[in-house]
Amino acid sequence: MRIPARQHRGSDDPADRDWVQRFIAGNLPALPVPGIPDIYLHRAGPQSGLRRLAQRDPEFGSPYWAHYWSGGLVLARYLLDRPESVAGRQVLDLGAGSGIVGIAAAKAGATKVCATDIDPYAILATELNARLNNVMIEAMPADLTKGEPPDVDLICVGDLFYEAALAESVIAFLDRCLAHGVAILIGDPWRTYLPKSRLRLLAEYAVSDFGEDAARTQSAGVFAFE
Ligand SMILES: C[S@@+](CC[C@H](N)C(=O)[O-])C[C@H]1O[C@@H](n2cnc3c(N)ncnc32)[C@H](O)[C@@H]1O
Numbered sequence: 001m002r003i004p005a006r007q008h009r010g011s012d013d014p015a016d017r018d019w020v021q022r023f024i025a026g027n028l029p030a031l032p033v034p035g036i037p038d039i040y041l042h043r044a045g046p047q048s049g050l051r052r053l054a055q056r057d058p059e060f061g062s063p064y065w066a067h068y069w070s071g072g073l074v075l076a077r078y079l080l081d082r083p084e085s086v087a088g089r090q091v092l093d094l095g096a097g098s099g100i101v102g103i104a105a106a107k108a109g110a111t112k113v114c115a116t117d118i119d120p121y122a123i124l125a126t127e128l129n130a131r132l133n134n135v136m137i138e139a140m141p142a143d144l145t146k147g148e149p150p151d152v153d154l155i156c157v158g159d160l161f162y163e164a165a166l167a168e169s170v171i172a173f174l175d176r177c178l179a180h181g182v183a184i185l186i187g188d189p190w191r192t193y194l195p196k197s198r199l200r201l202l203a204e205y206a207v208s209d210f211g212e213d214a215a216r217t218q219s220a221g222v223f224a225f226e
Contacts, residue, residue: 020124023053030132033068033100035207036077038107041098041129043067053121065122068100070209070220071159075187076104078203078222079156083108085185089153092116094144094160094170099126099137101158101187106135114152115139145173149180157186157225167193174225189220199223 027049028042044050044066054060068076079086079101087109093102096115099122106113113136115126120141130137144150146169155177161167174184185202188194189209202224206217 017124020053020121021128024125024128028066033073033076035073035205036080036104038080038133039076039100039103040132041068041100042125042132043098060121061119063121065097065117065119065125068098069159070189070207070218071157071161071187071191072097072100073158073187073207074189074203074205074220074222075156075158075185076100077205078185078187079104079108081203086110086154089183090114090151092144092150092152092155093126093137094155094157096126096139097122097158099129099139101156102126102137102139103130103133103135105154105156106130106137107133110154113137114150116142116144118143145169147173149173149177149182152182154183154185157184157188159188159191161186161188161191161194164193167195171195171198178225184225186223186225187220188223189218195225198225200226 024042028044030040031043033039050063086105089110090112091105091110093115096102096117099115102113102115115137117123123139123141126139160170201221203222204219207220208217
């Protein structure tokens with residue numbers, strides 16, 4: 001699978017990568033995902049001490065990768081409920097975070113799964129979570145949104161419409177991919193910058209969002225971008 005516009009940030013030092021992955025494995029317990037008991041993710045809790053990671057790296061950002069988000073959660077459920085949507089296809093999980101969507105795609109029968117994220121910690125978490133779930137994912141730190149369409153059949157986008165500027169560049173990128181014949185699925189809890197007029201609703205689920213009480217649910221949809 002050819003992914004253009006590969007970019008790196010952060011250390012490529014293998015010892016550092018190993019240290020971070022040992023930290024995640026040792027301090028973020030592997031827990032099943034609500035509604036998807038087949039997928040386990042390393043998830044941050046009160047005892048995880050993520051501050052220790054932040055203290056050793058001035059570039060440490062918001063640890064979005066330490067949780068699943070409701071957009072990714074519903075998209076993962078959709079792929080597992082309807083494996084025909086992904087089986088036999090080459091898939092990109094754009095903005096992978098923990099890797100939840102890519103893991104579901106691999107479990108549902110995708111021939112190859114690639115995951116990208118601008119946060120190098122998300123890439124390390126995705127690699128670790130892929131191993132935890134016994135699936136293969138090629139994960140790389142990259143911002144593909146400024147570049148050409150990647151050589152894949154399907155792009156899965158879990159919860160990427162939470163900021164105006166990000167949404168604008170993701171939509172422009174998805175438009176280029178669509179023109180190139182790439183199919184696009186989006187999972188999102190109706191966030192502010194979701195391009196609703198471009199979407200066809202495929203499924204809707206009641207789920208709890210990251211940071212919310214598990215008993216408090218909201219609607220999140222899976223959409224085709226057209
Ligand atoms: C809200 S989280 C969603 C993570 C995951 N898809 C999920 O649904 O659980 C958004 C993720 O997108 C990543 N991200 C933000 N801008 C990006 C970009 N331009 N390219 C790739 N990833 C990006 C963030 O680092 C973060 O991991």
